[in-house]
Amino acid sequence: LIQCIYNWIDLERFHPQDCRELKQSLSLDNKFIILGIAMSWNPQKGIGLFHALADLLSDDCKIVLVGDDLEIKNRHPQIKYLGTIKDVELLAKLYAMADVFVNPTIQETFGKTTAEAMACGTPVVAYNGTATPELVGKDGSCGFLIDENDASLYYEKIMEIQKQTKENFGR
Numbered sequence: 001l002i003q004c005i006y007n008w009i010d011l012e013r014f015h016p017q018d019c020r021e022l023k024q025s026l027s028l029d030n031k032f033i034i035l036g037i038a039m040s041w042n043p044q045k046g047i048g049l050f051h052a053l054a055d056l057l058s059d060d061c062k063i064v065l066v067g068d069d070l071e072i073k074n075r076h077p078q079i080k081y082l083g084t085i086k087d088v089e090l091l092a093k094l095y096a097m098a099d100v101f102v103n104p105t106i107q108e109t110f111g112k113t114t115a116e117a118m119a120c121g122t123p124v125v126a127y128n129g130t131a132t133p134e135l136v137g138k139d140g141s142c143g144f145l146i147d148e149n150d151a152s153l154y155y156e157k158i159m160e161i162q163k164q165t166k167e168n169f170g171r
Contacts, residue, residue, distance in 0.1 A: 009112070009119045013088055016121035019097035022090075026080065028097075031062040032162050035098035035122070037091070037113045038105065040068035046104030046127075047072060052151035053102070053158075054078035061162075066094060095120035100161045103132060104149050111135050118142055123169035125157045142169055 023029060034053070038045040045067075054063055054076040063079040075081060085091055095101065101117035101124045108114075108130035115135055117124055124143035126132040136143050144157040161169070 009115050013092045014116045014119035017096045019093050022093050033098045034063045035101050036065045038067040044107045049104040051076050056155045098122045099166050123161050123166050
């Protein structure tokens with residue numbers, strides 16, 4: 001008998017929660033938050049796409065990136081770079097605080113960050129060319145998949161989530 005066992009997410013830690021205090025402490029009140037998390041930010045993980053996406057956003061939106069950002073030479077003013085965070089409770093709050101989680105990576109074998117975001121009640125917009133479609137699904141209930149890593153395509157789906165609000169996506 002062969003059985004597929006998926007990576008485990010600690011639902012005691014990763015779950016929807018009130019993050020108003022965190023949002024206020026990060027000076028993100030009244031902002032639509034687009035979150036990205038990676039071990040380290042490089043072209044394969046989508047840093048270029050986030051910078052291009054930031055050029056398209058209005059002032060009521062803010063991108064928040066978590067992960068090693070030491071290699072990023074040109075920092076975009078529409079992006080809040082938080083660096084590496086090892087505190088699991090804080091990571092869970094960041095996921096729950098976000099209005100949408102974006103995962104444009106072209107190298108993904110499972111997508112644990114995507115699963116953690118979804119466990120926190122946050123819809124996902126992700127690249128369709130990796131393992132991520134198994135998590136997000138193709139019916140639009142948990143977010144959207146993008147066939148090309150084009151910032152304007154991500155922007156369209158992010159704005160769709162903003163219009164519908166994150167509460168209208170699957171649990």
